[in-house]
C-alpha cells in the first residue's frame with residue numbers, strides 16, 4: 001500500500017446549480033444549493049485514500065462553523081489529521097456555480113489555507129515517511145517549496161498539481177518529480193514542465209496522457225453521464241498517486257477511471273469513487 005502525504009488546501013464548497021451561468025450584471029434563478037467539503041488538497045487526499053493508499057493530510061481549518069465539518073470529513077475517510085491545525089478566523093471557501101452541462105466556475109477564498117506558512121517537525125516526519133508528497137497551489141508557495149525540499153531530502157517523490165496556475169520559483173520546479181496538469185496549464189507551463197521527469201496531462205472527456213522515461217502513453221476518455229466536473233482533476237491526481245508504484249500505465253488507467261466516475265455525482269469530495277467502484281469500471 002502506498003503512503004501519501006498531502007500538503008494542501010481544504011475548503012467548504014458552496015455549490016449552486018443553475019441551468020446556465022449568469023453573464024456579468026445578470027441574475028438567473030438557480031435550482032439547488034449545497035455545502036460540500038472540498039479544496040484541492042482535501043479532495044486529492046480523500047481520492048488517494050479511497051483508491052487504496054494510506055494518507056496523511058497537512059493543512060489548516062478555521063474556527064468558524066465549517067472547520068469542524070472539514071476535520072470530520074477527513075477523519076470519516078480515514079485520512080490522518082495529525083498535520084491539520086486550527087487557526088483563528090474563517091476556513092477556506094469555494095463558491096462554485098455548476099451549469100446543466102456539468103461545467104463549473106469557482107472562486108476560492110483562502111481563509112485558513114493562507115495561514116499554512118510553517119511546517120512543524122511532525123509535518124516533516126509525515127513527509128519523510130511517505131512514498132509521495134502531493135501538493136497543489138491553494139496554500140502559500142513558500143510552504144509548497146518547503147514541503148518539496150523536505151520530501152527531496154528524504155527520498156519522497158514530489159507530485160505537484162500546479163492548480164490554480166500561478167508563477168512559481170524555478171527551484172520549486174527543480175524539486176518536482178511528477179506533474180499533473182490540465183490542457184490549459186500544459187500550454188501555459190510548457191517551458192517549466194520540460195524540466196519535470198513525469199508529466200501527466202488531463203484532457204477532460206478525452207482522457208489523459210503521460211510522457212516520461214516510460215515513453216508516451218495515452219488513455220482514452222471513459223464514457224460516463226457527466227453531471228458535475230468539480231473535483232474530477234483532484235480525483236484523477238489522488239488515484240494516480242495511490243497507484244504510481246504500479247507504473248505509469250496502470251496508474252493512468254486508475255486515474256482516468258476514477259476521474260471520470262467523479263463527474264457522475266454532484267460535489268467534490270462527495271463524488272470521489274471507492275477502489276471497488278474503480279476496479280469494477282476498469283473491468284468493464
Ligand code: RIB
Pocket residue numbers: 009011012013037038039040043093094106108138230231232233234268269
Ligand atoms: O478542484 C476542485 C476544488 O477546487 C473544489 O473542491 C474547490 O474547493 C476548489 O479548491
